[in-house]
Amino acid sequence: MHMKRSLKTIGVVIYFALLMVPIYWMVNTSLKTTKDIEWELQWYPENPTVSNYSFILRSPEWLRALRHTIGYALLNVAVVLATTVPAAYAFSRCDFRGKKHLFFWLLAHRMAPGVVFIIPMFTIFSIVRLFDTIPGVALAHCLFNVPLSIWILEGYMRSIPKEIDETAFIDGYSFIRFFAKVFLPLIRRGIAVAAFFTFMFSWVELVLARTLTSANTKPITVVMSGKTCCVSWSPGVIAAAGVLMMVPGALLVYFLKNHLVVGFAMGRLHR
Numbered sequence: 542m543h544m545k546r547s548l549k550t551i552g553v554v555i556y557f558a559l560l561m562v563p564i565y566w567m568v569n570t571s572l573k574t575t576k577d578i579e580w581e582l583q584w585y586p587e588n589p590t591v592s593n594y595s596f597i598l599r600s601p602e603w604l605r606a607l608r609h610t611i612g613y614a615l616l617n618v619a620v621v622l623a624t625t626v627p628a629a630y631a632f633s634r635c636d637f638r639g640k641k642h643l644f645f646w647l648l649a650h651r652m653a654p655g656v657v658f659i660i661p662m663f664t665i666f667s668i669v670r671l672f673d674t675i676p677g678v679a680l681a682h683c684l685f686n687v688p689l690s691i692w693i694l695e696g697y698m699r700s701i702p703k704e705i706d707e708t709a710f711i712d713g714y715s716f717i718r719f720f721a722k723v724f725l726p727l728i729r730r731g732i733a734v735a736a737f738f739t740f741m742f743s744w745v746e747l748v749l750a751r752t753l754t755s756a757n758t759k760p761i762t763v764v765m766s767g768k769t770c771c772v773s774w775s776p777g778v779i780a781a782a783g784v785l786m787m788v789p790g791a792l793l794v795y796f797l798k799n800h801l802v803v804g805f806a807m808g809r810l811h812r
Contacts, residue, residue, distance in 0.1 A: 697731030
């Protein structure tokens with residue numbers, strides 16, 4: 542038993558070590574000059590510099606793209622949660638004809654590649670004048686985030702006994718009061734998980750953002766991919782930009798870690 546536990550521990554350590562190699566190499570590259578990167582292989586920066594980060598943080602193009610990306614992500618989270626929380630409640634509490642088929646269709650729809658929707662979205666968004674706008678990209682991301690959020694929240698809500706609803710109604714709660722005062726606090730961890738995935742999808746998504754934006758509202762992913770292809774930024778600058786892009790996700794995990802752990806543990810396990 543002790544041997545088996547030791548082997549598991551060693552396996553986990555090796556897995557996380559390999560997982561951290563790309564991140565370490567990106568941080569390592571971001572602290573080097575172009576000369577150090579191109580001339581010799583260095584496992585650690587012998588002459589570390591923050592000039593790459595200074596360049597990024599002083600770049601008007603980067604700061605403008607950062608504002609756009611934050612706008613997409615936050616608006617997407619707001620729209621997704623406002624629509625999927627009541628939808629997930631209906632799926633978890635109500636029985637209606639075609640419920641299972643509709644739920645399966647949502648999951649199947651989430652599995653479709655984003656490139657399939659590029660031409661229809663570009664055409665429709667151009668007609669309704671949502672092309673190259675923050676609401677347009679946020680709505681496009683909802684196409685993928687709404688099914689995933691419903692799937693996460695429905696499983697989490699199903700783990701909450703229906704007797705809580707009935708008891709609240711017997712005590713004289715209206716539905717809106719019950720939902721706001723009783724039910725939402727009970728599912729806050731599930732909401733945290735759904736919000737986390739929704740935000741991160743908008744933060745790193747490239748295909749739809751590239752198709753539905755031009756020079757006015759480009760997000761960070763589009764700017765970085767353009768700089769990489771055109772080699773207009775040095776490898777150190779691109780690595781620094783990648784490190785900075787990981788910061789929001791790391792902060793979300795840090796501040797929501799308790800909610801995320803419980804939310805992942807519950808939800809679909811109670812299905």
